[in-house]
Amino acid sequence: MINQKYHFDITPHIVKQLGEQLVSDEITALLELIKNSFDADATYVSIEINTTGQYTKEKLFYPNHRGFIVVEDDGFGMSENTIMKSWLLISYSQKRELKEAKKKTPGGRTPLGDKGLGRLSTQRLADICEIFTNEEKESGTHIAFNWKDFEKEDALSEVRIQAEHFSSQKIKGTTLILANLNHSEVWDGKNLENFKGQVSQIISPYKENRPFDVYLKINGININLDKSNDELRDLAISRFKFNFDGSSITIQGKTKLSKFIGNNQEDFKNFLEIDNGRKFYDYLSKKQPDIEKSDNSFFIKFEKKFDFKVSSINSIYPLVSDSRTL
Missing domain, CATH: 3.30.565.10 (Histidine kinase-like ATPase, C-terminal domain)
Known part of the structure; x- marks a missing residue:
């Protein structure tokens, strides 16, 4: 009941x-x-x-x-x-x-x-x-x-x-x-x-x-x-722009010098910041020809275009996720 x-x-x-x-x-x-x-x-x-x-x-x-x-x-x-x-x-x-x-x-x-x-x-x-x-x-x-x-x-x-x-x-x-x-x-x-x-x-x-x-x-x-x-x-350290036209994707990116501070701020100050990254840019531009000197508060910039295929997509990820690629 x-x-x-x-x-x-x-x-x-x-x-x-x-x-x-x-x-x-x-x-x-x-x-x-x-x-x-x-x-x-x-x-x-x-x-x-x-x-x-x-x-x-x-x-x-x-x-x-x-x-x-x-x-x-x-x-x-x-x-x-x-x-x-x-x-x-x-x-x-x-x-x-x-x-x-x-x-x-x-x-x-x-x-x-x-x-x-x-x-x-x-x-x-x-x-x-x-x-x-x-x-x-x-x-x-x-x-x-x-x-x-x-x-x-x-x-x-x-x-x-x-x-x-x-x-x-x-x-x-x-x-x-x-x-x-x-x-x-x-x-x-x-x-x-x-x-x-x-x-x-x-x-x-x-x-x-x-x-x-x-x-x-x-x-x-x-x-x-x-x-x-x-x-x-x-205040962003890096910025990225993506443009897709239906068959290819274009990525434009730019980053500040502070992106490369890493774990040792003393080394950054003594070797990169001391000349505002000039020598470091010379080194990077030889390794990556797509890199250019940026303007305003940013250090470097790049632009890359990829065909929209699976193999290309796999190659894009490390570009935008790892500063060592820049």
Whole structure:
């Protein structure tokens, strides 16, 4: 005989502990939310961080708060059923199933997010989580909860979730409002530079072919991530360009002298850096006639063309992976 009063449940505190263990810091948490937008086939995600103000653009269940983060995208959004059976069902992740089956999103993207960590990431960032979301041309669902309630209730099913339907002005997408920030100081100084650098690695450096954009505003100031991207590329020791015309592939490369530092910095300083690599270049150009002196901050450059055959592909790999080939 089945008795419904006997059933498994879990203390909400375990869920908080799980999130703290799986999501190491605030920057990782926000990166997971950006990846969620990418995985939802969004063309953009807009992030606004305000460390002291109140969010007033939407009617919130928790309007009284200090500091907020807004993550908004135009991805495929969620239906009420998806929220109930996916977002609010801890540990379920359709993304995990896609990854394990090596499948792609409906838009043809390889999922970036890590096994449903997005929802657990929110507790790292703020106490309150409110979600406005709707699928294409469908009515929207607004839910909200407070992570502090996870410390008060005895069972996970007793944590209060507030919900309502709303008429969305967006065709589709999700807006996540995280209020009562936990550590506002994270979004300043070196931590902010670290965050900008990691976000720049997610978006394509080439604006004309970029399928996904990230817009960032912190305390009313728009952050130019393209500028950060250009600065990161300027710091690169080597750069390579690949052009495939259907039958052959052309590789253009250039590298800085610092590429050849190796394990002995003293030898590099005494034999290479002392004359800015002039003698070393003379030696390399005799060994590799394709090498030329580069301009600006780079030391040497080369260009090679290969017929697109299996035998040629095998010969390309050592060229781009081993500096001794240069």
